[in-house]
Amino acid sequence: MSSSTVTTDTPASPTWQEIAARKSAALLASIPKEWIIPEDKKPPASQDNVTGWPRESGWFTEEELAITESSATELVSKLATGALKSLDVTKAFCKRACAAQQLINCLTETCFDRALETAAARDEHFARTGKPVGPLHGLPMSLKDNFHLTGLDATVGFSSHVGDPASYDATLAAMLQDAGAVFYVKTNISTAMMIAESVNNVFGRTVNPLNRQLTSGGSSGGEAALIAFRGSPLGIGTDIGGSLRIPAACTGLFTLRSSFGRFPTLGCRSGLPGQEAVRSINGPLAATLDDIILEAKTIVDAQPWLHDSRMVPLPWREVTLPPKLKVAVMWDDGVVLPTPPVTRALRQVVDKMQATGRYEIVDWDPKDQLQGIKLLGRMFVADGGKAIKKELARTGEPMRPEMNLYDAATELGTYDMWMLHVERDAFVKQYLDRWNEAGIDAILCPTTPYSTTKNGQFRYVGYTGVYNVLDCSCVSFPSGIHVDQDIDLPLVAGEGYTPRSDTCKATHQEYDHAAVHGIPISLQLVTRRLEEEKVLAMTKQILSLL
Template structure:
């Protein structure tokens, strides 16, 4: 007698078939171009160690599915440049969208980065925009024709928002997330929804419905989570800008893993509401409040979309505040007129986990590049004692609802937890009002203590931004991410924070045969060192992976974060350009 297929597996088979059917036959890669070891969806979850260091970044250029014109469209423009040629009618929105849809389809076949290909919908929308432009000679909005992608949990009517849970498949949304409405009002065209971890609560984007997102730079390394699909899609140039969410680092960590740029804004800058699947309604408003934000391939592209979103966000999201995209960040263009230098602080850790040597080295290199930048003052800031308290409070607030509803959803189809969540996720108890109030009081005390970091003990703000590691380790192997405090702390504090790539991991970063000899700080630090201990990892797995840093500014200083990222990114590129060619990314 055959064993009945578990409910979650049957649902997953149907969902995978639905996804496959949305990729046209002429956009499918020949089997010869898909690297060996492309495990089945199920095997990608349980047999992750079989993935090898394979880079697939060049396949979209060489597979001959994209025409020369489509390669030009998808590779030669930033956001502003592409918007300009569309408005000037050098390209129609339809041909631009088709080029990116084809590239997204290729990316899906190489990395499993999509959950919902929206190609037909996107092309219909593009034709409507073209007709409007032809008739009126005016674009629909400032992002007219821009191909973008969004994380799976945002709602589009008629499309699933599963959050990687089988029980939520084939239950299409009936409402529109405010961010989706805002982006489409600006003229942007959503071409796909992207893959995420089961429950959105993991640092490796892996689920039983769609399988594991693979990092296009190296299949042996994680694509990050929970916005991992966006990271992989953008790295392969299958979208111009992607939108994700961040409560523990879910925008910044995938940006780090793929060597692209991510922007976690302050609460209220980008509409977040309309995505409570798997949680009690309103949970994010009473515990730790997640935010939505963009990922892109340049600081300029982040700024191009934030400049249009921030001033309009309050018109679409009930969780948004009035905003202006502009500020008082000191200008480096006219140094003779500056009242003072730009001051960048260096915070080297969180007091709980010591950065591994290549991470510390990358931060050092950025600090040195900034010291050589005219008009910039770099100051060393001792790790604030309050920073070590953030991870514990943030973690408890994330679990304020006890996870009961999420576990109910999983158990309804017999769906097991993915490997990264096993041992980390279980059914708990909802916090009482008193318990939640106590945690929020601790949070307030931490916020008060952290304010001193920005004025260095004085009465005026002296530090414009800080640089800090994104994680205490390089891009880790599959299912080995840990130490989320480097990113979750700044969600607790509501500081805007961005991810900046620095350079690739090099041979000299390996330090083979040289162990870390500093005292172990605790259990988190011990776990982190396993990613560097040559008894538990072959350090060569990190070769050519991206090393990145995090840029952070005070609460609600989102435009200032953008300007600081511009400045620091420019300093990094000057440093890279000064190196011998063999050392460049």
């Protein structure tokens, strides 16, 4: 009698390409049919600036346009008095966010059913009590992909995290919801949130609604692009090397990079879990400074130190600025000279400040900046790129070319990492001593060397990253000045311009004044650690001059 062996084939695991394709298909399928742009309404692929399309298309009602083109502060005021209903406001932003996704590829998750249910509950509460739920009553808000929301993925751009929905809401998300916010979408990022543009192998590239040939920055670029398109009135991103300020600058928005300890970070997925040599922070992105202040004050007033023990028990402080402020101007950081429009905007703003007599302006020597940016880079790759490589290996996903530093990195041992911390602390003290000796209130400088760049050409994060190492409070704000291709002509090496570095040389070789014509130019105001209220008050004062 013969016997036979029965074998069962184990199904092959899906490839990263299959995972990405399924996720993208699911995202598209989550958009209701009534929010799919009709073919005869779509802007042509050749139309670069799509920010005016919602009004030009005729696809949105006047009510939807009025709602989505209002600031968060304006909306909250009307929602809190019953002049607007949360359900109507939420539906309008859901529709506009769906349009944004179809035109600029800025979303990773949608939760429209959750949003409409929450909005209806906000309206029911107001009808029953006559009172708003909280300071953000009924306001739709968007979140960066890495914030955990129950039932949704937080991929941080890795195919390995697809299909791993959260069972809880991130601490900051829960606090915002307690304050009355309504969540409806999450937004695109870069792989591991460690690229200065929002591009990854799962969702692809987010482009800039001001010009789809240009980048919206990263890693919070999906958030910035959505808000610039007015698909969200107020959103939350993160910043570990400029990931809030860079996208804000690329799209002409406001943002606050707080010091660690003001806004809770529990319940967020990190691209470099356990990395604490330089801390990631959460912060708001919006079209107005008042909206930034609204979100920041709401969170601090809710005592975040009771929700995340690493937060500083520091209540919101009303600031009265002195009659005269001393501001140091860093014209360039000695590593990459800003492109011509950024230098022009900085000069014009400084001239306006000096003309008031309310500011003492001094120059800031950038002699420490190179050390700071090198420290940041060493901290990011101290694990030899293992955190990123291991996540990619789970599905066989390749390392993106923008992340070659992680591919080539060598892991530090414990002792060497400790010594890196010692070097960082000495650098922080060195910078503080210079600050105190100069007696300055703030540093005014470029947010980036660019207004923005063509997709794939954002090369340098030094203007933001050094202040992450220092853990300073920073605001990036639009200067009110735009690139003018007839004025902001390229610099030519040897004709009054000497490259500071190879990156500087590449930056100016790639600078295309015609491509960025009309793009808003942003600047950065920096104060000491934990001076969020002061930097916001100073920014507001400077804006009054512009």
